[in-house]
Amino acid sequence: MITTRFAPSPTGYLHIGGLRTALYSYLWAKKNSGKFLLRIEDTDLQRNSDEATKAILEAFKWVGLKHDDEVYYQSKRFDIYKRYIKQLLDENKAYYCYMTQEERDELYNKQRENKERTRYDGRYRDFEGTPPSGVDPVIRIKSPLEGEISFVDGIKGEVKFSVKDVLDDFVIARSDGSPLYNFVVAIDDALMGISDVIRGDDHLSNTPKQIVIYKALGFDIPKFYHVPMILNPQGKKLSKRDGAMDVMEYKKEGFLPEALINFLVRLGWSHKDKEIFSMDEMLELFDPNDINKSASAYNFEKLLWLNSHYIKTLPIERLVDVLKEYGLDLSEYEKKEQLLELVRDRAKTIVELRDMAKSILDAPLEYDQKAVKKFLNDETFEILQKFNDELKCEQKLDSAEDFQNFTNSFLDKNGLKLKNLAQPVRIAIVGSSVSPSVFDVLSIVGLEEVVKRIENLITDLTRYKHT
Numbered sequence: 001m002i003t004t005r006f007a008p009s010p011t012g013y014l015h016i017g018g019l020r021t022a023l024y025s026y027l028w029a030k031k032n033s034g035k036f037l038l039r040i041e042d043t044d045l046q047r048n049s050d051e052a053t054k055a056i057l058e059a060f061k062w063v064g065l066k067h068d069d070e071v072y073y074q075s076k077r078f079d080i081y082k083r084y085i086k087q088l089l090d091e092n093k094a095y096y097c098y099m100t101q102e103e104r105d106e107l108y109n110k111q112r113e114n115k116e117r118t119r120y121d122g123r124y125r126d127f128e129g130t131p132p133s134g135v136d137p138v139i140r141i142k143s144p145l146e147g148e149i150s151f152v153d154g155i156k157g158e159v160k161f162s163v164k165d166v167l168d169d170f171v172i173a174r175s176d177g178s179p180l181y182n183f184v185v186a187i188d189d190a191l192m193g194i195s196d197v198i199r200g201d202d203h204l205s206n207t208p209k210q211i212v213i214y215k216a217l218g219f220d221i222p223k224f225y226h227v228p229m230i231l232n233p234q235g236k237k238l239s240k241r242d243g244a245m246d247v248m249e250y251k252k253e254g255f256l257p258e259a260l261i262n263f264l265v266r267l268g269w270s271h272k273d274k275e276i277f278s279m280d281e282m283l284e285l286f287d288p289n290d291i292n293k294s295a296s297a298y299n300f301e302k303l304l305w306l307n308s309h310y311i312k313t314l315p316i317e318r319l320v321d322v323l324k325e326y327g328l329d330l331s332e333y334e335k336k337e338q339l340l341e342l343v344r345d346r347a348k349t350i351v352e353l354r355d356m357a358k359s360i361l362d363a364p365l366e367y368d369q370k371a372v373k374k375f376l377n378d379e380t381f382e383i384l385q386k387f388n389d390e391l392k393c394e395q396k397l398d399s400a401e402d403f404q405n406f407t408n409s410f411l412d413k414n415g416l417k418l419k420n421l422a423q424p425v426r427i428a429i430v431g432s433s434v435s436p437s438v439f440d441v442l443s444i445v446g447l448e449e450v451v452k453r454i455e456n457l458i459t460d461l462t463r464y465k466h467t
């Protein structure tokens with residue numbers, strides 16, 4: 001049974017690097033009919049906030065990765081951690097250390113002077129005398145004193161750490177009894193039965209410490225996958241400006257979770273030259289052992305491309321649901337399908353899709369002056385007026401084809417070309433000279449409203465002419 005987890009520390013929002021490891025963990029568990037757990041690592045009371053936890057849960061909900069069980073909170077598990085600390089003390093695998101802050105500074109300074117790695121020197125490891133008074137001790141674990149800690153990482157292959165280089169008897173509980181980061185991660189991963197830990201490779205240096213804890217308590221060591229970072233196109237660490245922003249910012253900008261998830265799965269993993277992955281395909285094909293060994297580069301254009309792909313291809317009902325969250329409720333609108341089919345090919349984001357749809361649905365509040373200057377003159381003004389007069393006598397124009405036939409015969413009759421009319425009509429209907437196919441737009445807007453909008457433009461221009 002594969003059990004994975006996503007274990008964010010609520011020190012800020014959920015960013016795309018975090019979401020990517022969450023996605024990989026989710027896919028790997030679900031592909032194997034296993035469990036995917038969500039654990040909030042909120043033991044650092046000073047740096048954590050409820051807001052951040054809320055933001056993470058909200059983002060999680062938005063992308064639709066469902067976790068199993070309830071959400072685990074480390075802050076509610078202190079009793080469990082204490083029990084294991086006691087066990088380690090009882091078994092003489094951990095001990096109280098009374099070294100003061102000054103003594104520690106002195107030790108580290110000396111090591112620095114000697115150009116050595118700063119590390120605890122084990123002075124209380126086998127201490128049996130009377131403890132110094134006035135010092136609240138921390139608790140340290142007995143790490144191996146020499147040799148190597150090694151494990152086979154699913155991405156990096158065999159990883160070896162020399163004990164001398166990376167370990168000392170590190171602190172597992174502060175003097176107030178509160179447990180430390182690596183300790184609680186290891187305890188939780190073990191107790192929650194996590195078989196596969198998929199996380200950013202910025203955590204690689206924590207792994208030997210966590211292995212020390214597993215071994216001390218006789219827990220099975222999980223399989224680790226340390227995922228290389230996401231870099232910006234210049235090969236540097238991804239910054240906020242490059243896109244390392246709150247996942248919910250992507251929502252605000254009009255990205256679909258489908259697109260973001262597809263983008264993230266490919267950012268560091270691939271299957272042949274396939275770019276578009278449905279959730280089912282990801283579940284079928286994803287394997288963390290195939291994650292790239294080297295860092296991957298963030299590419300915003302690709303995300304936009306994927307987003308337009310999903311806008312073009314998702315079922316209309318899904319677009320209607322999404323648009324509701326962006327303030328446009330088309331659920332009761334009769335011509336929603338026609339409208340969305342018309343604009344979806346041109347929109348790269350849901351914000352653009354919404355704005356295009358609205359530009360057709362709502363009468364323009366103002367007209368693009370550049371377009372007015374370019375396309376409206378005495379001649380076109382007259383044509384428009386005549387066109388509208390004839391439209392008013394019509395009763396049955398409905399489909400795009402109806403409007404097209406009507407317009408063509410109007411043009412023929414008057415010896416005109418479409419270009420004399422199309423742009424002025426567009427300006428009247430949507431306020432500018434850019435819109436999808438003008439006959440489709442007319443059909444969606446509907447005859448009565450078309451007449452009204454052309455009338456509005458005429459009134460507006462007449463007023464303008466007379467002032």
Ligand code: GLU
Nearest residue numbers: 007008009041185199203
């Ligand atoms: N809480 C850690 C973080 O947010 C992740 C710990 C882990 O995955 O082991 O970076």
